[in-house]
């Protein structure tokens with residue numbers, strides 16, 4: 001089974017979760033990188049608010065792996081103003097993701113999951129196998145707390161990967177039945 005982790009990040013929290021998931025599941029990893037780098041403070045904060053509120057699509061660099069080539073895709077986003085990161089809207093404009101097995105994850109300052117609700121809606125033509133949200137793992141005060149969150153994310157991802165593998169096996173059985 002081919003597994004991909006597709007994510008974007010500014011401060012590294014979502015990246016830490018993405019890497020934990022990839023390490024546990026043996027997935028390939030693709031980071032979506034904005035053409036215009038933005039910071040999470042100052043005038044850039046206002047620019048980002050504008051971008052999210054008025055649904056602007058920021059430019060992104062080409063990324064390594066095409067999600068349509070994968071059986072299971074983990075998609076990870078930081079929560080921005082209760083939405084998913086707008087870099088994904090740019091991506092969805094270029095690449096139509098449908099009929100895939102998808103699992104979503106997000107990191108945020110709070111436990112609100114509105115970004116995942118919106119991302120689920122956007123990807124409703126695929127099978128969403130699960131969602132995972134956590135609070136800023138790398139901003140924790142000690143390494144142990146960070147590790148605990150990342151381990152939990154990795155366990156969740158392994159469960160998703162196991163479910164996806166089982167589904168693929170069952171689909172293959174059904175396909176063979178229709179051939180013979």
Ligand SMILES: Cc1cc2nc3c(=O)[nH]c(=O)nc-3n(C[C@H](O)[C@H](O)[C@H](O)COP(=O)(O)O)c2cc1C
Nearest residue numbers: 009010011012013014040078079081082108109110
């Ligand atoms: C522009 C901006 C808007 C944000 N809006 C929210 C928000 O609405 N809700 C929330 O819980 N966290 C919000 N945050 C906090 C981030 O979601 C959180 O720090 C996340 O872990 C950042 O991910 P990253 O380190 O991968 O960039 C916001 C951060 C930024 C930079």
